[in-house]
Amino acid sequence: MKPEKAISIALVGLAVVYLAIRVSSGEMATVYVQPLDVGETPAQASDYIAGTAFPSPSRTVGVWVAALFTLFIFSFLYRDNIFYKFAESVVVGVSAAYWMVVAFWTTIIPNLLGKLSPTWVRSWAMPGLSPEREDTWYLYVIPLVLSVLLLWRLAPKGAWIARWPLAFIIGTTAGLKLVGFIHADFLGQIRASIIPVVAMSADSFDFWQTVKNLVLIAGILACLVYFFFSIEHRGVVGKVARSGIWILMITFGAAFGYTVMGRIALLAIRIEFLLDDWLWLIDPTAKRIGLS
Amino acid sequence: MYHFLSTLDRRWIFLLMGVAVTVPILLELQFPEEATSLAHAVFNEIEQLEEGDPVLLAFDYDPASEGELGPMATAFVRHCCEKKLKIYFIALWPVGPQMIDDSINRVIKTDFPDLVYGEDYVNLGFKPGNEGVIKVIVTDLKQLYSTDDRGTNLDQIPMCRNLVNIQSMDLVAEVSAGYPGVKEWVQYAATPYPDQIRLIAGCTGVGAPLLYPYIPEQLKGLLGAIKGAAEYEKLVVDRYDREAGREPDLKYLEGKRRMGPQLVAHILMVVLIVVGNIVFFVGRSREGTNS
Numbered sequence: 385m386k387p388e389k390a391i392s393i394a395l396v397g398l399a400v401v402y403l404a405i406r407v408s409s410g411e412m413a414t415v416y417v418q419p420l421d422v423g424e425t426p427a428q429a430s431d432y433i434a435g436t437a438f439p440s441p442s443r444t445v446g447v448w449v450a451a452l453f454t455l456f457i458f459s460f461l462y463r464d465n466i467f468y469k470f471a472e473s474v475v476v477g478v479s480a481a482y483w484m485v486v487a488f489w490t491t492i493i494p495n496l497l498g499k500l501s502p503t504w505v506r507s508w509a510m511p512g513l514s515p516e517r518e519d520t521w522y523l524y525v526i527p528l529v530l531s532v533l534l535l536w537r538l539a540p541k542g543a544w545i546a547r548w549p550l551a552f553i554i555g556t557t558a559g560l561k562l563v564g565f566i567h568a569d570f571l572g573q574i575r576a577s578i579i580p581v582v583a584m585s586a587d588s589f590d591f592w593q594t595v596k597n598l599v600l601i602a603g604i605l606a607c608l609v610y611f612f613f614s615i616e617h618r619g620v621v622g623k624v625a626r627s628g629i630w631i632l633m634i635t636f637g638a639a640f641g642y643t644v645m646g647r648i649a650l651l652a653i654r655i656e657f658l659l660d661d662w663l664w665l666i667d668p669t670a671k672r673i674g675l676s
Numbered sequence: 677m678y679h680f681l682s683t684l685d686r687r688w689i690f691l692l693m694g695v696a697v698t699v700p701i702l703l704e705l706q707f708p709e710e711a712t713s714l715a716h717a718v719f720n721e722i723e724q725l726e727e728g729d730p731v732l733l734a735f736d737y738d739p740a741s742e743g744e745l746g747p748m749a750t751a752f753v754r755h756c757c758e759k760k761l762k763i764y765f766i767a768l769w770p771v772g773p774q775m776i777d778d779s780i781n782r783v784i785k786t787d788f789p790d791l792v793y794g795e796d797y798v799n800l801g802f803k804p805g806n807e808g809v810i811k812v813i814v815t816d817l818k819q820l821y822s823t824d825d826r827g828t829n830l831d832q833i834p835m836c837r838n839l840v841n842i843q844s845m846d847l848v849a850e851v852s853a854g855y856p857g858v859k860e861w862v863q864y865a866a867t868p869y870p871d872q873i874r875l876i877a878g879c880t881g882v883g884a885p886l887l888y889p890y891i892p893e894q895l896k897g898l899l900g901a902i903k904g905a906a907e908y909e910k911l912v913v914d915r916y917d918r919e920a921g922r923e924p925d926l927k928y929l930e931g932k933r934r935m936g937p938q939l940v941a942h943i944l945m946v947v948l949i950v951v952g953n954i955v956f957f958v959g960r961s962r963e964g965t966n967s
Contacts, residue, residue, distance in 0.1 A: 425781065461690045486770040491804045494822070512823035512832075560807065564863035568894060572867055576893050639885040642901060644945055645938060646744055646881025649902040652697050652937040653743025659701060668704060668933055669926045 412664045413451070415443035429675040451662040454654050496531075499524040577604055603631045678962075681955045689948065696944040697937040705936035715907035717897030718876045719755070721847055723915075727760040729846040730835075734861065735779070737853035738771045741880055747931035748878040748905035749775065749851045751912050753783045754928060756849075758916050762835055763797040764845070765825075768809055768856045773801045773825050782927060794833045801825030807860040814842045814865050814873070843872040850877040858887050862894045870894070878904060902938060905931035 406412045416432045417424040417440040427437035456471035489509075498505040498513055499521055506513040530549040537546035579600065583593035609621060610628030617625045659665045664672065699705075711719070725731065733752060737745045756763050765776040776799050784791055791797055800821050803809045812820050817839055823829055830836040842848065842865060852858045858877040866875040874896055879887060881901035891898055899908050909931045917924040926933075 425785075462687060483770070486802075487804065490770070490802060495804075498822075510823060510827055512827040512829040514822060514829060514831075560811065564807065564860070564867075568863040568867035568890075572894055573889055576889065635885070642881035642884050644881075644942070645901050645903060648697060648938055648941045649744040649881070649934060650741070651693070652701065652934050652941075655694075655698050655937075656701050656743075656934075659698075666702060666704065669930075 406663070413444055413447045413662050414439050415447055416440065417443060429672040433674050447661055451658055454658060458654075496524060496527060500528070577601070606631055678955065678958055681951065682959060692944060692948075693941060696941045700936040700940045703936075704933070705940070706933055707935060707939060709906045709910045709932055709935065711907040711911050714891070714898050714900070715904060715911060717892070718878075718899055718904075718908055719897075719911040719915075721874060721876045721896050722752075722755050722759060722761075722849070725759055725761055725846055728762060729759075730762045730764060730839075730844060731756055732764045732766060732842060732845045732848045733776075734766045734768065734848065734850040734852075735772045735775045736767060736769045736857045737775060737851060737880075738769055739774075741853035742775065743934070744880050744902050745851050745853060745878060745905075746775075746778075747902065747934070748899050748908055749779050750783055750927065750930065751905065751909050752849050752851065752878070753779045754787070754916075755912050757784060757788045757791065758912075760796075764835075764839075765797065765799040765801075767802040768806060768860075769853075770802050770804075773799065776801075776825075787925070794828075795835055798833055798835055799825040806856040807864050810842075810856070810860055810864040814869060817841045843869055845873070848873055848875045850875065852877060852879050852883065854880070854883060858883065858895070858898075862887075862890050866890075866894045878908075902931055902934050906935045907931075 403412075416427040416429060416437040418427040418431055418437045424440065426443075431437035432439070453471045453474070456467040459465055460468040493505060493509050494513070498510060499518065502513050502517055503515045506515055530552060533545050534549040535546075537543050577600070579597045581594070581597060581601065583590040583597055585593065606624050606628035608628070610617075610625040610632070612625075615621050656666075656668070660668060667673070722731070733749075733756065735749055737749075753763070765780075767773050767776060780797070780799065784797060801824060803820055805812075805820075809820060818830060821830060824833060824836070830839070848861065848865065850858050850861045852861075858875075858879050861875055861877070865873050870893075875894070876897040877887065877895060878899035879901070884898065884900035884904075887895060887898055899905055909929060913924040913928055917928075
């Protein structure tokens with residue numbers, strides 16, 4: 385046996401023994417719930433001590449599954465392995481199924497069938513839905529027909545018919561996005577860039593605001609010059625374009641810094657979950673006070 | 677030393693980063709926070725509202741980004757409850773309603789049990805359609821929302837009876853992990869209706885740099901990642917706990933707590949970048965000497 389494999393087996397064995405001891409002593413991963421009129425709600429350990437809550441086997445299993453899947457995914461950092469592949473496949477499968485169910489219950493039922501036949505949908509799916517049809521309910525036949533045309537792609541003949549609804553989707557999406565970007569980004573950002581070079585506040589000269597405005601204007605112009613390829617980047621134009629590159633690099637650096645912060649936050653919350661909710665090694669929100 | 681560093685297995689870096697994040701969590705390492713002008717802007721937008729003013733809280737994130745956005749969502753809900761505002765929850769992400777329910781359970785049901793569902797707060801739930809939803813509800817909310825998340829008709833909910841559209845909200849607060857999110861709210865709500873819709877937001881670190889250009893005209897304030905959450909938390913806690921002379925509940929300090937591992941991990945990252953660059957330049961100079 386290779387030393388690497390032996391060390392791996394020994395570490396996993398030690399972890400299993402440790403977990404077995406902790407589980408047998410009831411000192412980890414238990415989730416408590418309080419009963420409601422309908423269903424149950426998460427509770428604190430203090431509620432359990434007071435006798436108003438009880439351990440929930442299903443939610444406890446949920447914590448174990450979440451913890452093990454977190455470790456399976458982390459194991460990829462060492463090398464690709466069967467546990468990672470298993471977790472990855474489960475996530476992909478569950479996500480696809482979840483999206484399918486969500487789309488059915490939040491789009492097809494209320495936005496299509498609920499508009500075409502509200503009384504019928506109200507009787508079995510949405511009791512809060514108004515039974516009265518809208519005045520223009522018949523317009524919803526159009527998306528129904530388009531949906532059928534879209535599914536025609538699965539038919540052995542006439543798959544080209546699906547291009548029509550697809551063209552409709554692409555056209556409306558492009559139109560919707562175009563208006564948003566022109567208004568909010570293109571025109572909005574031009575307007576936001578038109579600022580005074582000399583800033584005044586309460587009838588006096590505001591030095592730092594003036595510096596900020598100058599940096600902003602100079603930065604915009606330098607970056608624009610860098611992307612202006614009709615003139616060769618030599619001489620003064622070349623120097624301005626080079627300063628534009630520097631400004632872009634600083635921007636990318638700031639974006640990278642933010643990305644690092646975001647990713648570390650995600651790593652921290654997973655580790656916190658493992659140490660707090662699963663292993664009960666820490667209790668940062670004091671939710672297990674009084675529990676021996 | 678050079679050979680060791682230039683051939684170092686990257687898994688040692690992973691291990692170092694894991695330790696840098698785990699140790700501060702185990703030691704519960706925390707550092708003081710000072711609120712920046714952006715956090716103040718977000719805080720003041722809510723603080724200047726009067727009791728009973730309607731506020732839309734849009735939670736467009738999922739469990740994958742809960743660690744980054746959950747603390748600011750909790751702080752938003754708490755701040756609105758302290759101000760006794762009418763809260764309308766909404767989601768453009770399918771798991772958004774679960775995030776809303778989580779915030780309601782953590783904050784409203786626990787610390788503000790007097791608030792009544794349907795009179796003080798309501799969960800309008802998830803609607804598919806991304807920016808299309810925003811485009812519609814800025815002019816006619818009930819065209820898309822006929823029921824709340826529980827399936828109750830909006831006309832039977834007291835605080836929704838006279839609700840026409842989003843323009844009747846005094847403030848829109850968006851917590852977003854991506855698309856659809858803050859950008860879409862800027863494009864289809866705040867920009868077309870600058871006098872009617874005031875927008876503040878919290879977002880992930882990845883999204884923050886793309887949103888800064890919208891400040892302050894199209895976006896009144898922005899909380900960037902866990903750092904923004906920690907700063908905003910401090911303002912809320914100082915105003916509603918410390919001024920009242922009581923210690924805040926630990927769940928309202930999650931952002932601050934998660935900044936501990938951030939600091940240590942960032943120091944490690946800086947060291948790694950410096951060392952990596954030194955190794956790179958030394959290697960290049962050696963190649964030049966050899967050739």
